[in-house]
Amino acid sequence: MNTLPRAEARTKVVENSWLRHYLIGFFILITALFLLLPAAATAQNYQFSSISVEGNQRIESSAIETYAGIKRGQTVNAGELNSAYQRVLASGLFESVELTPRGGTLAIKVVEYPTINLVRFEGNARLKDEALYGIIESEPRRVLNPTIAERDATNIATAYAQAGRLSARITPRIIRRSDNRADLIFEIFEGGVVEVERVSFVGNEEFSDRRLRRVLGTKQAGILRRLIQQDTFVVDRVEFDKQVLRDFYLSRGYVDFRTVGVNAELARERDGYFVSFNIQEGQQFKFGQITATSEIAAADPEEYLDALKIKPGVVYTPSLVESSIARLENLAIKQGLDFVRVDPRITRNERDLTLDVEFAIVRGPRIFIERIDIEGNTTTLDRVIRHQFRAVEGDPFNPREIRESAERIRALGFFENAEVNAREGSSPDSVVVDVDVVEQPTGSLSFGGTYSTNDGIGLVVRFAETNFLGRGQALSLSFSTASEINDYVFSFTEPAFLGRDLAAGFRLSFQEADTDEVRFANTVGEFRPSIEFPVSDYGRLNLRYTAQNVEMEIDSSEAIAGSIIDAEAARSDIWKSSLGYTYTYDTRRKGLDVNRGILLELSQDFGGLGGDYEFIRTSGKAVAETRVFHEEITLRASLEGGALYSPNKDSRVNDRFNIRSQQMRGFEPYGIGPREIGVSATQDDALGGNYFAVARFEAEFPLGLPEEYGIDGGIFFDIGSVWGLDQTSANVLYEDFSLRQVIGFSLFWETPVGPMRFNFSKALKKEQFDKEQNFDFTLEARF
Template identity: 75%
Template sequence: MTKQKRAVTRVQAQETTKLTQRSFAIFLLISALLLALPGIALAQNYQFNTINVEGNQRIESAAVLNYAGIKKGQTVSAGDLNGAYQRILASGLFETVEITPSGTSLKIKVEEFPTINLIRFEGNARLKDDALAGMIQSQSRHVLNPSIAERDAANIAEAYSLQGRMAARVTPRVIRRSENRADLVFEIFEGGVTEIERVSFVGNKEFSDRRLRRVLGTKQAGLLRGLIKQDTFVTDRVEFDKQVLRDFYLSRGFVDFRTTGVNAELARERDGYFVTFNIQEGQQFKFGKISAVSEVKGAVASEYLDALKIKPGVVYSPLLIESSIARLERLALKQGLDFVRVDPRITRNERDLSLDIEFAIVRGPRIFVERIDVEGNTATLDRVIRQQFRIVEGDPFNPREIRESAERIRALGFFENAEVNAREGSSPDQVVVDVDVVEKPTGSLSFGGTYSTNDGIGIIVKFSENNFLGRGQKLSLSFATASELDDYAFTFVEPFLLGRDLAFGLVLRYQEAEPDQVRFSNTVGEFSPSLSFPVSEFGNLTLKYTGKNEKLQIAASQAIPGSIIDSEAATGDIWKSSLGYSYRYDTRDRGLDPNSGVLLEFGQDFGGLGGDYEFIQTTAKAVAQTRVYHEEITLRAVFEGGALYSPNRDSRITDRFVLNSQKMRGFEPFGIGPRERGVTATQDDALGGNYFAVARFEAEFPLGLPEEYGINGGVFYDVGSLWGLDNSSANVLYEDFSLRHVIGVSLFWDTPIGPLRFNFTKALRKETYDVEQNFDFTISAQF
């Protein structure tokens, strides 16, 4: 080996030796550290022979030690001490906590939160102190907890936001007092109402924004924004409006309707919202083929098909499906078939946009109602709630009937909330129906005012109780006075007499009337009990008895001897006793078409049962209405008539018909019909008539104003006549049938204080001595 190669080998060996030495040194260092770690860990362990608690005044030392979880002689680590610190602080009783270990001693120093001396609210005007106090958890004479105080402030701010005051701020302040006490003050900035400046829709083609806004509970701010509560932005109300929109479209055949989103943008000034509903209407579907099939022995499909009222071509509505199912299930019960269910099977036809409905009569599961449990009612009797069920314990269970019963319970108006749920009973074939209700006040004392061109200014005072003594009975006392009329009334209604769908009513009334248009005054005392019950899906029948004492008077200064009215007044007091009935058939807003409906009324009273006056009085009324032009315009036609037959020909002015503005517009209440003139130079007595017939045609439509103003317009055409007397004379005019024709325009203003109506009329045809009324204004308000 050469000298050069030996030198290289020697250098490599030296480097190898140095590397080995470095590795050995690193190994020794790591070993030393590993040996030292147990010593380090041991240095962080503590064992205390004494534990002292300092600074506590109300809280016992034992309670502090209990929160700490450290005992004498116990070995604890630094982590355990930190855990003790966190537990003591989390108790919410102490403002500051210090834990200091010193050898075998541990010192725990605390500073207690002060006791709340009193709680005040400052800056609130819209919400009173009592209401705010019910929203907070902090209480006087309890320990002040900042976290709870912050939550209380958030709850108060949320209450203001529900009133539309989104800018409201609530700041809790603590004012220190002596003896570790403090006052808790909630400083409130209520801010202004965050109104809804605009509600708009994107995606609607069939219905205008105006029509859809009328459906919503959320309203735009208008002229009377200080009185209209619906114009404030409330998130929960918007969610409810989404469901209302869906129900609106579904009831009109738009089965694919959905709300894709709702955008609520706050204005730059933070004083108003712009709410936009993004919707997809889809196509409108109508009913196609209607059929029925039976899978139950004894149920003939053709009989069930004949019972259906739905016809092909009618706009589809889920409500019609539900009512049809109810009708068929009632038919099954009449046939003695239990556990029968009606299953609607729907086939969609995209080509002609129709839905074929097959009502399948099937056998449901054999499940019985074990019992009905009612909870939450403290004032309302159980039977009032149970009466809303068409089933009782032991009957077959019907989910649809349970849903309908829940709706009837809510419709009573006695409860803030009513939940009806079914759960499994003592066995799989038994069901327990739970009814949980939250009651609300059902009585009210109201004061109101009215004004009309005919009666002048009036005052109304009314006390009503819709759940009298918790029995579901309605009772009301009212007093109304105007320049021409004083009216005192007592009304009582028992809606479920003897536990049946039979309503008993009682009316006691006393009236004193002195109309300006006539020479007489009239005093009436009335007693009228009645029974009312349904006879069909849309029909109702009422049977009644009426006893009246009527006193017709004429002041001596206004007497005209020999006149018809004076002769009638000379008969003095008259006792009228009659039996009667009335039938009412109403499909408006409940029939096959949500935009059309009819009302039919017919009634008769037969007098002479022990009274002083024998008569037969017949009245009839027919109303047909529909909405056209995308439901923007309402068309209405009304036909009304009456006849009075007196076998002894002894009717009086108070018995005969009079046409007021509710029956025919354009004339004063005693403005048309038979009149007696000529007994004296100034005599002009309206006599009323034994017969009347009126036809009214009207249209209501928007005027193009923002709908939040609640102002709409209308036009009308009235034609009618009042004629016929039992006793006449040569001085009587217009005793025969003679038509009057009136046209007019109306202005409707729906205000928070009551509906206002202005009528401007012009008589196209009248008689010489008829008394016109070219302007009529009415208002009714409740305070």
């Protein structure tokens, strides 16, 4: 083995050691340079004596320099150059941006987005172009921004989701044109409707699923699902349903009701939703002790207590409390007391499930209304909105009255949205009431059809404008024709005549009737001006004048000499001039009990103020209805009657009362009452009567069918009579009072095109020549 001498080996070790140290030092130096170079680059500063802009065609160079924000002679670093780049790019006008320092010059090179030549939709059928244009931001002659186009596609998809088409896909396409223009095309795949297959409830014990489903806006898909729009799943509608469920239960005394949650599950096939509401009903509370106290010396609590309509034992509802507060505050105003507030103090009695309510009359803060500002009403006049306020500038401020005014504004139906808010005015003791509205169309043109077994098939055309010229006035023109009756009606109503709660208007009508039930034809022209105003919480009074021309004709081929009707027709046309009134008292919609209500109506017309015919015509109606068995069954009882007095004994058949199917089922029009038989072999003339009286008793109930079908049943019992004549003869039958009785069964079908009703009846008691009608069918459609 060869070995180096010891001295030489030692020399080699030293050399290797120096080489190793040299390599390590070189590596450290290179690493330090790499670390220091970026810091040096970052720290580099620039100063530009000039700025050049390249590639811009529509955008001015000065505008691009403004976006960049770098001034000539300004010292900037690389970070500030990057910020300038981001600002120019964020303007949304350019596809690409480059900033390049060239000595003392900053070069900005841009590529502009094209201008939108046109916006088009392809593949849409359910939502029309006009509706889609209203929800996108992209417009022709504006710069095409892909971010905005994508946002537009999202908005279109949201609109389809609102219509129940959750699988809709929207793809924006850009087609380049010359001169840096482009067409923006939204390709739309609408997909199918995702329906609500089932709506169910968990936790409801008092009310059935069927009853609660009738409250909701969301409906289950039924046999007419293609015509019903409420059976699609919409998230916002579910939120609305939660609120109406709460209102439903609160109005029935369930003060602790709450919706714990709503579960909406998509079916495996993704073509339907199963919606389940998890609710807690709580206990039903009734009003307990009702008291009134006063912290104001001038307000006698006993007097205020006497003004209340609430009685202990009535099912609790917040609307009754609110109406009672309004009643007491109005009483304070009548007594000349300002800044009075009524504070309801409620005490729960868990043992007997009652709520004691103490109405405390207290002094509110001295705050005045400085002014009422109205915005957003481009068509509706300010005075129409101001009329909904019971207070004006300078009056004491009442928060409850402002809330009620907001509800009255929304109830007009003129606005898509109406917000009423109060803010501090120019001083701490004043407020400014802001009214912000969004208007919506108030005119409508409708076409429809009717059918009944009596009048046959009819066509209905109606134009209506509920906010005529922005004045809040109602204008309508309708034309309806059936096989036997033609009606033409024009009406106009000013709901705030003289700035008060006084509805004034007029009605012009013309009717031609030639029915198979009688031998004569009627032509009636009428002009009726009227005024109507409230006289109590539930009562209204209508005052009217009526000018009427009635022409009665009999075809010569059907004339019967010596008959009563022929003698009446010989008088040809007759002018009637009368004054009349109708008083109506109705608690069926807003009474003390949501499940009970009554309607009382009394009407009289006094003829003889000019014209050819003197008379007093009186008619009345009383209706009572209630819902029982957890509101599943509706019971209704009606009593209706009338009397005609002719001092000259010269009434005609078209002046007297004739029962129609709406008044008494089971008989044809003119089917009961006095009849003239036997002047000729074929004569059978219904004469009508000076008096009539009918009582109707009916019940409506579910048939056990799925409620989305909208089919319910009913049974009825009607009893009534028509009697009395001014002129008679030996050939007249049934002139005296004689009761008829009818029993029957009804089917009610609420279809998307209108309500249908089928009546099947059988007369239990009738006279020989009465005209019985065992089946009656009506349909009224609007589209």
